[in-house]
Structures are given as C-alpha cells and as structure tokens.
Amino acid sequence: VLGQHPNAVFERQTISGPARAFINGLYNLFAAESGVVGEKHTISEAFGAVRDWWLALPNLARAADIYPADTYPTAHPLVELLTQVETHNPYAFVLGDLQSVYGYDFQGALTDQIQAEILEALKTDKAALEGGPGRVKDGLLTQLMKPFAPEGDLYGHYQAAIEAWYKDLDAGQQDPFAEWHNNQSQAIIQHLKTITNIETTFFERLPAHAGFGLGRVDDWRRDRSTEYARMFKDGLAHIEAYRIQVPAPVWEVRGVGVKKQPTRDGAQI
Incomplete structure (x- = not known):
C-alpha cells in the first residue's frame, strides 16, 4: 500500500x-x-x-x-x-x-x-x-548392547556387561594407541574403558567421535541407527580379531608305553 x-x-x-x-x-x-x-x-x-x-x-x-x-x-x-x-x-x-x-x-x-x-x-x-528421539534411542541401545549379552535391559546390566567385556580384553586390545586400530575400534576402546553414564557415552560422545563421525543422536536429521549399529559391530569385531592367539600347549611325557592323546581343547598329552 x-x-x-x-x-x-x-x-x-x-x-x-x-x-x-x-x-x-x-x-x-x-x-x-x-x-x-x-x-x-x-x-x-x-x-x-x-x-x-x-x-x-x-x-x-x-x-x-x-x-x-x-x-x-x-x-x-x-x-x-x-x-x-x-x-x-x-x-x-x-x-x-x-x-x-x-x-x-x-x-x-x-x-x-x-x-x-x-x-x-x-x-x-x-x-x-x-x-520420538527417546523411542529411537531405546531401539538403538538394544542393538548396541547385543554383543555384550547383558543379563537384563537395565542400564546397570549394560554397564556390568561392558565392564566384563573390557576386562576380558588383553593388554594389546586395551591400548587405544595401538597401530592395528581402525577409526571405530579406537573410539570404542577410548570410550568404553570407563563409563559413568550410558546415555552420554552411546548417544553423545561415541557417535560424535571422529572415528564414527555421526554426531550426537539428537542432532541427526534422519535415523542413522542401522549405520551406527553396523559401525559399532564392525569396530568390536576388529578388536576381537587382534586378541593374542595362544597356541594349545603340547606336553612331552617320557616313559614306557606312553602315547600322545588329544584332549577336548586340542592339547596333546
């Protein structure tokens, strides 16, 4: 006008x-x-x-x-x-x-x-x-926790299962600076060594780490749960692949009539 x-x-x-x-x-x-x-x-x-x-x-x-x-x-x-x-x-x-x-x-x-x-x-x-975000996170966390076989679906169960997994790693696997790491495995070792808050670790710090590059879950502009779960699973598999392989022991026993016989775990006696 x-x-x-x-x-x-x-x-x-x-x-x-x-x-x-x-x-x-x-x-x-x-x-x-x-x-x-x-x-x-x-x-x-x-x-x-x-x-x-x-x-x-x-x-x-x-x-x-x-x-x-x-x-x-x-x-x-x-x-x-x-x-x-x-x-x-x-x-x-x-x-x-x-x-x-x-x-x-x-x-x-x-x-x-x-x-x-x-x-x-x-x-x-x-x-x-x-x-909506809470529903996505619930489903995502269920996927991420499967490899650890927690006893229940409470955060306390998740944390206990992760701690048991980490303690079972050998010293080489626990080293976040080992040369064998890929981006995902290094991020996993760094963030799962000590967990004080499940949500902060898995919905903020880990996906936002450069090794994953997905950003905080709340910041996603589309559901990237499948992608995140796959990267996490691949990272865990990479860590497991570098576990120190100890050959089965072979016991030498001398004597008359002694025979070598394999045990269930592959050892020779």
Missing part, C-alpha cells in the same frame, strides 16, 4: 465460534506457558506457539523417517507440514493446513466437534513427536 498498490483490497474474515475455540486450544496446547482461562488468542499467536515449539525440538524429533506413515498416519504428514512451517501463511496454516492433515477439507467450516477432534489428535501427535 502507501501508494505502491493503490488497487489493493483488504478482506476482513469473520472467525466463527468453533474456529475461535480451535485457535485458543491450539495456543494453549503448544505455548510454553498456557494462557489464562478465557483469554482469547490471535491466529498469529497460535501459529507462533506451534512454530516455536517445533523449532525447539531436537533435529531427530523433526526427522520424518522416524514416523513411518503406516504406524503414524497423522504424525507423519504433520511433520512434513511443520518442516515448512516458517514459509506458511499463519491464517492458512491454522484454519486450513492443519485440517487437511487430519482428513478434513482445507476450506471446510470448523464445527465444535471437528475442532475438538483435531485438537485431541494434535495432542496425541505432539506427544509422539516429543517422544
């Missing part, structure tokens, strides 16, 4: 009661601090609450591939919508795009029932997104 667009026309749209209830409900669901009961919020405020909540999530929570469409039929398209949230028009996003995610007509009029159903579905999907 201001002389640049003299023919511009402003259209004022009336917001219905159900739409107003949806806007307020959306704000209260996503805002860091819910509004006062009965307080009316604008579309811009509701949009800003959703946008700020989304941008505050860790990268992994915003990765669409951790919400497969067959398991998360609405969370998946919601993530795809939110990925471009900063480019959306607030009005269209709040009173159109969100309706489409939940199977309603983009231009359809909101009713009390529809707005309540969308808010309830959003509440469920919000929880799914907030819990």
Whole structure:
C-alpha cells in the first residue's frame, strides 16, 4: 500500500465460534506457558506457539523417517507440514493446513466437534513427536548392547556387561594407541574403558567421535541407527580379531608305553 498498490483490497474474515475455540486450544496446547482461562488468542499467536515449539525440538524429533506413515498416519504428514512451517501463511496454516492433515477439507467450516477432534489428535501427535528421539534411542541401545549379552535391559546390566567385556580384553586390545586400530575400534576402546553414564557415552560422545563421525543422536536429521549399529559391530569385531592367539600347549611325557592323546581343547598329552 502507501501508494505502491493503490488497487489493493483488504478482506476482513469473520472467525466463527468453533474456529475461535480451535485457535485458543491450539495456543494453549503448544505455548510454553498456557494462557489464562478465557483469554482469547490471535491466529498469529497460535501459529507462533506451534512454530516455536517445533523449532525447539531436537533435529531427530523433526526427522520424518522416524514416523513411518503406516504406524503414524497423522504424525507423519504433520511433520512434513511443520518442516515448512516458517514459509506458511499463519491464517492458512491454522484454519486450513492443519485440517487437511487430519482428513478434513482445507476450506471446510470448523464445527465444535471437528475442532475438538483435531485438537485431541494434535495432542496425541505432539506427544509422539516429543517422544520420538527417546523411542529411537531405546531401539538403538538394544542393538548396541547385543554383543555384550547383558543379563537384563537395565542400564546397570549394560554397564556390568561392558565392564566384563573390557576386562576380558588383553593388554594389546586395551591400548587405544595401538597401530592395528581402525577409526571405530579406537573410539570404542577410548570410550568404553570407563563409563559413568550410558546415555552420554552411546548417544553423545561415541557417535560424535571422529572415528564414527555421526554426531550426537539428537542432532541427526534422519535415523542413522542401522549405520551406527553396523559401525559399532564392525569396530568390536576388529578388536576381537587382534586378541593374542595362544597356541594349545603340547606336553612331552617320557616313559614306557606312553602315547600322545588329544584332549577336548586340542592339547596333546
């Protein structure tokens, strides 16, 4: 305007009661601090609450591939919508795009029932997104712990199994600076020698180590669990391959009628 667009026309749209209830409900669901009961919020405020909540999530929570469409039929398209949230028009996003995610007509009029159903579905999907990284980490940790054969699935069991594995290594295997190391095996020896926190070790320090180069799990922009587990397994196998091989002993016994006979473990007596 201001002389640049003299023919511009402003259209004022009336917001219905159900739409107003949806806007307020959306704000209260996503805002860091819910509004006062009965307080009316604008579309811009509701949009800003959703946008700020989304941008505050860790990268992994915003990765669409951790919400497969067959398991998360609405969370998946919601993530795809939110990925471009900063480019959306607030009005269209709040009173159109969100309706489409939940199977309603983009231009359809909101009713009390529809707005309540969308808010309830959003509440469920919000929880799914907030819990996404934890779900990925749980599955990842299960994969990483398999080689250690822990007695249970508690962190204490994991730590005890790793400590037993490390103590069973020979001195050459425990040396983090030995020439035989590859990138993964060296990182594993360095970080598994002493563990004070399972999550910090396996979700932050180890994957972010140059030997893995994957970065912190929370910072992943896609699920790299399979890749991480494979690299970890290969690193453990490399360490095991350099275990000192001690040949089976051969006992020489002299005497009349003495015969050599192999034992179960291969020794000769």
